[in-house]
Amino acid sequence: SGFPLVRLTVYGFVPHRSNDRKAWWKAVAQVSHTFTCFESPHRIEASLEDAQIFLVDRPIVLGRELTKLHEQFLRGTAATVRSQVSSTKGEFTLVVGPPQPVDIKQEAQSDVDIGRLFGEMAENSRLSRGELVAEVARKLGRPRREVYAALERDKNSVE
Numbered sequence: 001s002g003f004p005l006v007r008l009t010v011y012g013f014v015p016h017r018s019n020d021r022k023a024w025w026k027a028v029a030q031v032s033h034t035f036t037c038f039e040s041p042h043r044i045e046a047s048l049e050d051a052q053i054f055l056v057d058r059p060i061v062l063g064r065e066l067t068k069l070h071e072q073f074l075r076g077t078a079a080t081v082r083s084q085v086s087s088t089k090g091e092f093t094l095v096v097g098p099p100q101p102v103d104i105k106q107e108a109q110s111d112v113d114i115g116r117l118f119g120e121m122a123e124n125s126r127l128s129r130g131e132l133v134a135e136v137a138r139k140l141g142r143p144r145r146e147v148y149a150a151l152e153r154d155k156n157s158v159e
Helices: 018-028 044-055 078-084 104-123 129-140 144-158
Strands: 008-013 034-039 060-064 072-076 092-096
Touching: 018 044, 044 060, 044 078, 044 092, 060 078, 072 078, 104 129, 104 144, 129 144
Parallel strands: 008 034
Antiparallel strands: 034 092, 060 072, 060 092
């Protein structure tokens, strides 16, 4: 995987039921080191969909058919890997790397940019807050949840 293996946890198979799987991804997303798990072919897409909610930008490697003739590796975030899965046949192994360090200075600057753009658009618009957030997200090419989070951080830093 290329991830540090100084500390590695193997969790086995991801839970079958949707609610259990979501709760499981939420819990393991808090792990600060590399971990691995397994997923079945008929649940891999649903599992990656749940994983992208909780892992956000955390790097993963998805291995399919390891040690076999049609071995395949996909790398990126859960969202990018999910979009790259072309075949759901075979055995799947997910390796999740540690969270990437956040450059606080860069994050703060992007919060300021998001807040400024949101403010400029809000002045001359009759759109609701949600519609404005969606428009800002589209213009910046970022997910809406990141725009909401940046606006909340900016609002809380003013208070």
